[in-house]
Amino acid sequence: MSLKYARKSQVMLFTLLSAIKACNVLFVAYMLKVMLNIASSGKGDYMRLVGFAALTAGGQLLFMCSNFLYETTKMNIIRSVNMALKSANLRYLVDQNTLDTKDGLSFMTNDLKQIETNRVTAQLDIIYQSLTFAGSLLFAFYNSWEMTLVFIVATIAPAIVQMLTSRIITKKAKVWTEKNAIYTQYVSDTLNGAQSARLYNVRSNVVTRAIGAAQGMEDALRNMTLTQAWALELIYSSAELFCFIIPCTIGGILMMRGRLAVGTLVMMVDLAINFITPVVTLFNEFNQVKSTVPMWQRTQKALNYVQQADIYEVGGFNGMIIKNLAYVTRHSKRQIFKDVNITVKPGEKILLMAPSGWGKTTLLRLMLGIYKPSQGKIMINGEDVTGNWYKAHNFYSYVNQKPFMFNDTLRFNVTLGRKVSEDQLLMACHEAGLDSLIAENGLDYQVGENGNNLSGGQIQRVEIARALLSGRPILLADEATSALDPRLSLEIHETLLGNPKIAVVEVAHKITDIEKAMFDQIIVLDKVKDKNAAEREILQATK
Known part of the structure; x- marks a missing residue:
């Protein structure tokens, strides 16, 4: 896991702030339940309703301050991990006797940026989404175990979609990594060979060569991104059908039979959104992490590399x-x-x-x-x-x-x-x-x-x-x-x-x-x- 290269205190603080941020969802859902129950009670208790609305607003302000600290800590962790990865890879690349400069440059720029976006950031989001899912699920189970079981069973559908698309995304990511390295090399060749190209009137040939590599890279990027987008769309569509429409229909039936209050139903729907959406997001984040597997396997060599000391005392020289x-x-x-x-x-x-x-x-x-x-x-x-x-x-x-x-x-x-x-x-x-x-x-x-x-x-x-x-x-x-x-x-x-x-x-x-x-x-x-x-x-x- 890439987060082990950040300071433990930072990760612990982020986890705590993620838990507080997850509680924001529960707070809003609970206050929504209370306010709707007051409004539907027929007692006309306006002051109580306004009081809870003010309490909700005040709570949101406190959560907002905590969320500012959450985002700051998240960015600090990303910076720390990025510096650890860049430092390790630079040391490793410099120590290689058969250093491919173009390949190394491509890795230090494009590949590490992909790791930051699709691995480090995704793993941080997984922490938050996992806490949101766990908190919403437990709170929902406490309020209506029947509806909670319905929503849990419904999450099987997006899980199946994620498993089916995960391997495809990994393969597409590997192809993109290879094509991107070729593109970087060809661009470098084109710029370094520009003088010769002008001298022998072959500029179009050299540019065409680089454009061909760019086309291959862009096609591979398009295929990888499109596969990720299609996978996400399939996950969301299956989630909407199995995790929202069907459970809400069952909840409506229970409410009509008097087994569920209107405020509780609305709260359950809100909680369902906030523990189904994290599940969908988690599947997407796992796909993002999968897309960086080829790059991460390569950077593991650098992270596990132990650099020897440069200084060896030679003393004098006798011949x-x-x-x-x-x-x-x-x-x-x-x-x-x-x-x-x-x-x-x-x-x-x-x-x-x-x-x-x-x-x-x-x-x-x-x-x-x-x-x-x-x-x-x-x-x-x-x-x-x-x-x-x-x-x-x-x-x-x-x-x-x-x-x-x-x-x-x-x-x-x-x-x-x-x-x-x-x-x-x-x-x-x-x-x-x-x-x-x-x-x-x-x-x-x-x-x-x-x-x-x-x-x-x-x-x-x-x-x-x-x-x-x-x-x-x-x-x-x-x-x-x-x-x-x-x-x-x-x-x-x-x-x-x-x-x-x-x-x-x-x-x-x-x-x-x-x-x-x-x-x-x-x-x-x-x-x-x-x-x-x-x-x-x-x-x-x-x-």
Whole structure:
């Protein structure tokens, strides 16, 4: 149940306020009975009738105040549960190595909103409607057990309808979830690929593709919503026939036989409406909850996920040894490379060269512990960290070809929210060559979405500042300068390779001779014609 992720005190207060709100129904029904009996008594007791009317009005004002508090508590619970679900899912998604950004975005927006509307809110309504049903039923039974039994038997009909429609709604909801994820992905593709579409005059093709996905999503949403609406209509229709018309007819017969007072009959009808309507509503709310089952099953993984601590004390760095490393892909079982041997000493600068497609990025991911090799070991400080992300990744910082920039300040993009002193931050920025940018704009400069307010070189320097600020002993650079012009590439390499505090392992397929001369060791990795084999050629170069 989703409500367990709210504070217990909030749920208890909501339950109490729901009970008070349910009593409002009983209060009105009872006062209606008393007033009608006074009016039909023939005594002309006007003052007594007016007195009860005033008492009813005063009671309604008190219930109204309680209902204000009821709605406030309900919204607070929804907010609390939403925050718990969003926090858990964000932590879970960030920790996944095979993160599908588009799918994750769709889940965090559309799916969680469906859970809020059709699960959290529905479960809160179930509490209130259940109390209303129980209270009205007991009060009705106290006043006329015969009529109450008639109404109870009558509720079987909408119950049968609910059971028949529940499974259909669940299936429709699953289809909608799948179609909505596809639609979100296609819209993202359309916007990200707009420039290419304009360039090659295929805008209509790309838009048509997205419109097709939108049509599929809207059709699935229509089918799910329409099924829910049809189910509700069937429930209401069966309730009106079996729970209102037939019981009222029986009540009229009892009244004509003198076994039921007019005030009691009207009260019973009012109570019946207020314990039959909750039943119908409960069936509908259960259908709403059913419609979120696929989404809820997915979010359960995040709620049950236990996040490991990020910090693993690495101490010093005495060196890394990669021995006889090989990697075979999981799905195609194709061997990418084998017999890779590399030794990295503290502060050493190593260049790994191979053509595109060799598997250089895969090799770096093996070092980080994201992937596990088919054979071989990775040793750091004499300890085996092969395939162990928890232990391995804390030794590394990383510079990408296209670093990600948060739409935030320069300060945040360097620190990533870590608490560091101003001196530490400025020193890292200085070593990364960001002095002029900071002097001109300051650390609170907004870099824009995807770093649009920065140049390519500045983005790379921000990534380097992140790496240096982490204080990790090995910096991995993945084609870090391949997208830059030769001048900027040389400047970045001078920054990276001129720092004696860190070891650098860079992978590249194209680099100038001047830049090559900056490395202590160059390892050339290449493929042979046999697709299942690889060889390596090691060339040593010293400064």
